[in-house]
Amino acid sequence: MEPKPLVSIGIPSYNCEDKIKNLLKFFLKQSYQNIEIIISDNFSTDKTSEVIKKEYGNNNKIKLYNQISNMGATKNFNFVLEKSIGKYFMWASYDDEWNADYIKNGVEELEKNEDCITVTGITKIYDKKNKLRIKYSEFYELNGSKKDRLKNFLRYNYSDHLIYGIHRLRIIKNIKLKTKFFSPEMYFLFNILCQGKIIGSKLLEFNKYEEFNYSKKQFKYIKGSNKKRQAQHYKLKENFYTRHGMMLTIIIKIILNFNVLTSLSLILQIILFKNPILRLIKIYPQNSKNTIEFN
Numbered sequence: 001m002e003p004k005p006l007v008s009i010g011i012p013s014y015n016c017e018d019k020i021k022n023l024l025k026f027f028l029k030q031s032y033q034n035i036e037i038i039i040s041d042n043f044s045t046d047k048t049s050e051v052i053k054k055e056y057g058n059n060n061k062i063k064l065y066n067q068i069s070n071m072g073a074t075k076n077f078n079f080v081l082e083k084s085i086g087k088y089f090m091w092a093s094y095d096d097e098w099n100a101d102y103i104k105n106g107v108e109e110l111e112k113n114e115d116c117i118t119v120t121g122i123t124k125i126y127d128k129k130n131k132l133r134i135k136y137s138e139f140y141e142l143n144g145s146k147k148d149r150l151k152n153f154l155r156y157n158y159s160d161h162l163i164y165g166i167h168r169l170r171i172i173k174n175i176k177l178k179t180k181f182f183s184p185e186m187y188f189l190f191n192i193l194c195q196g197k198i199i200g201s202k203l204l205e206f207n208k209y210e211e212f213n214y215s216k217k218q219f220k221y222i223k224g225s226n227k228k229r230q231a232q233h234y235k236l237k238e239n240f241y242t243r244h245g246m247m248l249t250i251i252i253k254i255i256l257n258f259n260v261l262t263s264l265s266l267i268l269q270i271i272l273f274k275n276p277i278l279r280l281i282k283i284y285p286q287n288s289k290n291t292i293e294f295n
Contacts (some may be wrong), residue, residue, distance in 0.1 A: 004034040005087035005111070007103055008169060010080030012073065012091070014042040017051050019094040024056055027092070032104035037062045038080045043070040074179045081173060089169040096164070097207040105203040106166035116143070117172070117196035120165030121204025128209060136161070137290040138200030142193060147262055149193045150254075154269035156288035160185035161208055162198060171195060183246075190250060194257055200290075 009027055013020060020039075027037060039062065041049045049066050056062045065083065067076070077091060088107060102121075109119040125134040136159070141152040163185045175191045177184040192198060247270065254266045 004032070005107060006085070007032065007035045007107060007166070008084030008086035008089045009035055009037045010077070010084055010089060010091050011037065011039045011094070012042060012076035012080055013039055013044065013048055013094065014070075014073075014076070015044045015046045015048060016094040017044075017046045017048045020048055021051055021055055023092065023094045024052070024062065026098075028059075028061070029100070030098075030103050031101050032107060035061060035103065036084070036086060038065075038083045039063065040065045040067060040076050040079045040083075042073075042076045043067045072179070074177045074184050078176050078179075081169075081176065084169060086169055088166050089172065090166045091164055093164070093208075095209045099205040102204050102206070103166065105201060109199065109201050109203075110166065110168065113197070113199060115196055116199045117192050118162065118165045118167045118198040119201060119204065120162055120198065121201050121206060123159075123161055123206045123208065125159075125161065126207060126209045130209075132294050134159075134294065135292045137292075138202045138204070139290045140198060140200045141288060141290070142198040143200075144197075146194070147258065147266070149197060150190070150266055151269055152288065153190065153193055154266060158186075158189070158288060160189070161206070162189055164206060164208070165198070165204075167192075168196075187246065187249070190253070194253060 011020075011023065016023075024037065027035065039052060041052075041064065043066075049064065052062070052064050063083070065079070067079075071079070080091070081089065088110060090103070090106075106119045106121075110116060113119075120140070121138050123136040124132055125136075127133055140158075140162075141156075142149045142158075144152075160183065172188075172192065175188055177188050189198070250270070251267055255263050257263075258266065
């Protein structure tokens with residue numbers, strides 16, 4: 001029997017001394033056990049590193065790196081990616097939860113779908129009070145032809161939670177998260193879709209906990225409904241297209257991947273996305289078909 005492929009779990013940590021122990025315990029109890037856990041402690045001011053050393057210092061599945069200064073979140077995400085050596089890779093945050101067979105089922109999907117780069121599943125987004133806010137089904141419309149999956153990605157307001165799926169390491173190591181861009185997660189996903197598919201499986205369940213009502217303009221959390229948050233998220237994607245040369249970078253990427261007519265049709269998706277009238281009459285809806293919102 002062939003050995004099961006190694007899965008690398010990258011944990012970019014910062015000030016999580018009260019949560020990191022449970023996170024590591026969870027992954028060490030996953031049904032899939034051919035794993036390595038790469039932790040990069042981003043110059044925490046609490047005892048995160050000490051907790052890891054005390055509880056898991058002798059566990060050879062866990063590798064801890066302590067940064068001598070805070071490198072920022074994006075570089076820390078890239079650091080754990082660079083240090084990983086598995087066939088497959090996933091990022092993990094200490095606020096999130098997965099079902100017990102998440103890795104096992106994800107690996108099985110990737111093993112039988114060689115044209116797929118990323119697998120994800122049913123995702124539920126909760127606020128900090130444990131109230132369900134958004135549910136995404138396993139159907140993401142990102143598994144068709146290269147043109148169709150990029151068209152859907154540019155058209156709909158896909159969430160950046162897709163980066164928390166399980167990826168083929170050899171491919172995403174060449175993509176990484178670009179620190180110069182306003183929304184590095186979205187450009188990362190765009191690059192994945194240029195090379196292969198993102199598929200969903202109902203056997204994978206992922207719960208993410210985050211603050212809602214975030215204003216990127218004011219860089220702080222604001223009061224308001226989930227609809228206001230979605231409006232802010234749309235503003236974020238508009239900024240994704242326009243900040244720090246992102247739009248030009250995407251257009252160049254499209255031109256290099258497609259013929260003239262297809263390139264023009266995809267570039268048109270970006271232009272039309274920014275038209276509020278088309279969103280109002282639902283030609284360009286705010287969410288993909290797999291999204292259910294709870295106010």
